[in-house]
Amino acid sequence: MNPNGRVPVIDDDGFILYESNAIIRYLRAKTVPSEFTSKHLQSWSYQDQWMDWTSATLYYPLFREFYIYFARTPSEELIESKASQLFDSIRPLMKIADDQLKQAPFIAGKTFSMADIPLGVLIDKWEKIDLKKSNFLNLSLYYDRLLERKDFCNCVAQYALNAV
Ligand SMILES: N[C@@H](CCC(=O)N[C@@H](CS)C(=O)NCC(=O)O)C(=O)O
Structure with missing residues (x-):
């Protein structure tokens, strides 16, 4: 799943994602989408x-x-x-x-x-x-x-x- 042969890697209904920080950001944006908006751009960044x-x-x-x-x-x-x-x-x-x-x-x-x-x-x-x-x-x-x-x-x- 990860060409680097490392963990973590996730498979979210066919969407494969690796790199731990990218996974954290993805899961946060997915579970609390309101935070991932231009209104909260500075706090997110x-x-x-x-x-x-x-x-x-x-x-x-x-x-x-x-x-x-x-x-x-x-x-x-x-x-x-x-x-x-x-x-x-x-x-x-x-x-x-x-x-x-x-x-x-x-x-x-x-x-x-x-x-x-x-x-x-x-x-x-x-x-x-x-x-x-x-x-x-x-x-x-x-x-x-x-x-x-x-x-x-x-x-x-x-x-x-x-x-x-
Ligand atoms: N930059 C990657 C680093 C991934 C990484 O190095 N994972 C280690 C565990 S912390 C691993 O899979 N090691 C097993 C190996 O190298 O065989 C991330 O943050 O996800």
């Missing part, structure tokens, strides 16, 4: 901005490298200098998210939106990695807010960092 920031700026390649090191290295083999180097490389990006979450409870504003789906998945990994991250209080408070959501617990948080 703002959520879109944070989704793409999460995937294209935060995740690839720095966050991916950071979390995979912790997820796939047995704890007794972790090297402190390598862990610090990875942490230092993503600190400026995490600060951008933390600053944004100081201003609003969710990444694109006052309420949970589609933009919280890709970011929430990464913040779950972030919170499960045992490093001193006290400068990022807003990210931890955000994670607590996400944990109040049953679907977030069932679909994301219940899985271990190294779950495939």
Whole structure:
């Protein structure tokens, strides 16, 4: 279904779609069509901005490298200098998210939106990695807010960092 041989991919009555952010936008527009109108263009685009920031700026390649090191290295083999180097490389990006979450409870504003789906998945990994991250209080408070959501617990948080 996906020429890249990857997940996620959906088949919505014969309409095949891949790329996780495209799938989220499609499902949101399909289930709440009123949001996908010119009247809400700026709000939609703002959520879109944070989704793409999460995937294209935060995740690839720095966050991916950071979390995979912790997820796939047995704890007794972790090297402190390598862990610090990875942490230092993503600190400026995490600060951008933390600053944004100081201003609003969710990444694109006052309420949970589609933009919280890709970011929430990464913040779950972030919170499960045992490093001193006290400068990022807003990210931890955000994670607590996400944990109040049953679907977030069932679909994301219940899985271990190294779950495939
Ligand atoms: N940019 C794609 C990335 C898709 C991707 O890399 N999926 C991984 C899982 S997160 C996968 O299918 N890996 C299996 C493999 O590479 O064989 C998206 O956001 O959907």
